[in-house]
Amino acid sequence: MSKLPRSFYLRGDVVTIARELIGQRIVSNIGDERTTGIITETEAYAGIDDRASHAYGGRRTARTGTMYLQGGTAYVYLCYGIHHLFNVVTHEADVPHAVLIRAMHPESGLEVMKARRGSTKLTTNGPGTVSQALGIRTTHSGIDLLDDLLYIERTGIRIPENDIRTGPRIGVDYAGPDAALPYRFHIDPRQLP
DNA sequence: ATACCGATTAACT
DNA sequence: GTTAATCGGTATA
Numbered sequence: 001m002s003k004l005p006r007s008f009y010l011r012g013d014v015v016t017i018a019r020e021l022i023g024q025r026i027v028s029n030i031g032d033e034r035t036t037g038i039i040t041e042t043e044a045y046a047g048i049d050d051r052a053s054h055a056y057g058g059r060r061t062a063r064t065g066t067m068y069l070q071g072g073t074a075y076v077y078l079c080y081g082i083h084h085l086f087n088v089v090t091h092e093a094d095v096p097h098a099v100l101i102r103a104m105h106p107e108s109g110l111e112v113m114k115a116r117r118g119s120t121k122l123t124t125n126g127p128g129t130v131s132q133a134l135g136i137r138t139t140h141s142g143i144d145l146l147d148d149l150l151y152i153e154r155t156g157i158r159i160p161e162n163d164i165r166t167g168p169r170i171g172v173d174y175a176g177p178d179a180a181l182p183y184r185f186h187i188d189p190r191q192l193p
Numbered sequence: 194a195t196a197c198c199g200a201t202t203a204a205c206t
Numbered sequence: 207g208t209t210a211a212t213c214g215g216t217a218t219a
Binding site for chain 3: 061063077
């Protein structure tokens with residue numbers, strides 16, 4: 001299968017993109033190890049009007065500046081001083097939309113991912129664990145997802161509309177009315193082929 | 194220079 | 207269900 005093209009990321013509707021990323025494959029070649037997984041959970045962050053977004057109100061700093069790059073860029077930041085959270089930037093340059101990858105179903109490179117996670121069991125539910133398994137760190141913020149180090153490829157997996165669950169985003173209670181927006185999408189990994 | 198806090202996780206009860 | 211861990215980013219001065 002092939003890398004998602006630039007045109008996929010440049011589209012304007014970040015919520016649609018978040019839904020469409022479910023079932024696609026993340027490929028990481030970080031550390032010369034190929035590790036992959038199928039995306040099972042995402043959240044959309046809709047730019048300067050979204051109180052849950054780091055870019056709310058047009059905020060643009062050394063960290064959040066990455067979100068203002070063109071669609072198809074990786075935005076990685078440190079949360080709670082410990083967790084590296086991986087996001088996919090969408091929309092054209094200067095419009096800071098992004099999709100947070102919250103969970104994946106591990107596919108290949110299982111032993112490498114286990115070793116990175118430092119556990120005999122391999123769990124990749126939660127944005128911090130996904131990044132850790134794939135070797136993604138804040139140093140990767142700003143890299144192009146059309147290069148070969150880290151990218152997303154189309155799987156062709158067809159997921160019935162009814163199998164995709166929708167709900168409010170996790171951990172954004174501070175966002176007032178925007179905390180209730182149905183911008184989270186996920187599936188049960190057992191529904192994957 | 195200083196103070197506050199988070200798009201979380203794992204290990205508890 | 208609860209809570210400690212942990213530190214860079216951000217705002218304020």
